[in-house]
Amino acid sequence: MINTTQAGKRKCGDPMYRDLIRRIESGELRPGDRLANGRTLAERYGISEGTAQLVLSNLVGSGHLVRQNGVGTFVARQESWQPIDVVGYMVHATYNPYHLSVLSAVSREAKAIGARLLVGDALKASEFIRSLKNENCRYLIRPPFWNCTEHEIWELVQQEEINTVIINDFWLNGGPLNCVSSDIALGVSQMMNHLLGLGHRQIMFLDEDEAMCPRALGAFTRSLEYNGIQVNRQLVRFELHDNFIFTPRLLDEIYNTCTAVLVTHDYYAVKLAEAFTAAGREVGREISIAGIDSISETLTSVEHPVEAVARQAFKLLASGRRNCKVMIPPTCRFRASTAPPSREVEPHRFIYDSRTYQIRPGTHQQQKGNRK
Incomplete structure (x- = not known):
């Protein structure tokens, strides 16, 4: 159990x-x-x-x-707050409603304190950061970057002497900069408790890249291991991208290997639900789908506290503090896209060892738990 x-x-x-x-x-x-x-x-x-x-x-x-x-x-006693007249914000992936919701939260917070908000494209980060000086802007709220870009951006904001807060940094932990994030590991743990409590044992983890969200992957594997379920490598997949399409072959593969899917972005989770529906599968009854970001009213999802993240980001900027890491608990929204499994699937022959990230031969022992 x-x-x-x-x-x-x-x-x-x-x-x-x-x-x-x-x-x-x-x-x-x-x-x-x-x-x-x-x-x-x-x-x-x-x-x-x-x-x-x-x-x-x-x-x-x-x-x-x-x-x-x-x-x-x-x-704590009241800190001396620095006035913020102008603040920059870099947004990326504007096709994703979640990123637009973060932008809206930052905009509302800027308006509440009477600050002018300068919005720039994250794809042109260097140019935007250099332009802030011309606007007498000493404050920046931005998303994290990855690969070599993050180091370049960090050096640039230091060079330009711009007080920076990174928001929703799910993999880099902000380095030496201030960082305010939704606690993604907590959200995934709570979502896994929900799926496991429904009776799911074969759960797929679907993400963009293994390096993108290690906290989410770690919470996923720990939840399974804590409940005595070995992690199946075939059900841990990193293949999503901006123009990703769920083909009929992939849908059949997902359906035949698991009863529930945890997708690390609602943008893709919604696409997956739509693809299954178009293929004649009933989401919830035949295949459970859960996401992260909560951009859909019908999808079970981890909802990030975007308003609280934005508010705390401005507080850190105004306080003048450095190297602060703040994690804010998210909220799980349970909706019709998840339900107790109505079928069983055959276990795979390979097991994913979360400690070494290697595939090793083995037999996945499917757990027989209570199905409510």
Whole structure:
């Protein structure tokens, strides 16, 4: 039987995080107030002590709390905020509704503080960053880049002396820069608890590139291993790209090898659901599909807290702090695209070893759990 209760209790610090934020911002907890210790908070919110400590660390990183070694954790006193008149923002993949939702959240936050927002194309990052100086702009919010581009951009913002915050950095961890991200690992863990709790054992992980989102992949493999299910290499695939098409052959392969698919971007998850529907398969009953980004009202998905991410990004810019890493819990939205499996599929002959990222011979033992 899948131990979803204990898994959820171990990993989900979302209620504690949101409650402490609410109490601090409402004034219920005042600057200088001392918080209870990690063990007490863990018992209060029904989570593990390790998770409680992680939440406290995130709130220290965001500037809501301060720690005094050997004394305790306290609500931080009001920082001196630097005025932000102009801020730059780089957007990429505007065909994806999720990226547009992030842009909208950043735009609303800029308007709320009276700042002028300069929007640039991430594909022309170097030119845009250099142009900020002409606009007397010393602040930049941007997505992460990969390969050699990230190092080049980092050097450029240092050279131009631009205070930068990276948002939703799911693989680079921001390097030495400020970073505000949705906790993708937590979101995937919660989504896997949902799928496993429904009775799915053969679950496919579908992503763009193995290096793109290691936190999501790590959470996926840990969720399976925690519940005694070996990770099947045939069900861990990295082949998505901008113009990707789900061909009839690929749809048959997916259908015949798994009962549920976790896609790391809703943009592709929606395409997959549409392709299965066009092929005469009923999404939810015959094949469950879950995504990440929550851009569809019918798709089960991990919803990133874009408003909170944008708000925290501006706070970090205004505070003048450096090298801060803030993780904000996402929310899982369970919709009609996931349901208990109505069929079984044959296990594959190869197992994916998540520790070495190698294929090794073996027999995947399908677990027989409760199907609710």
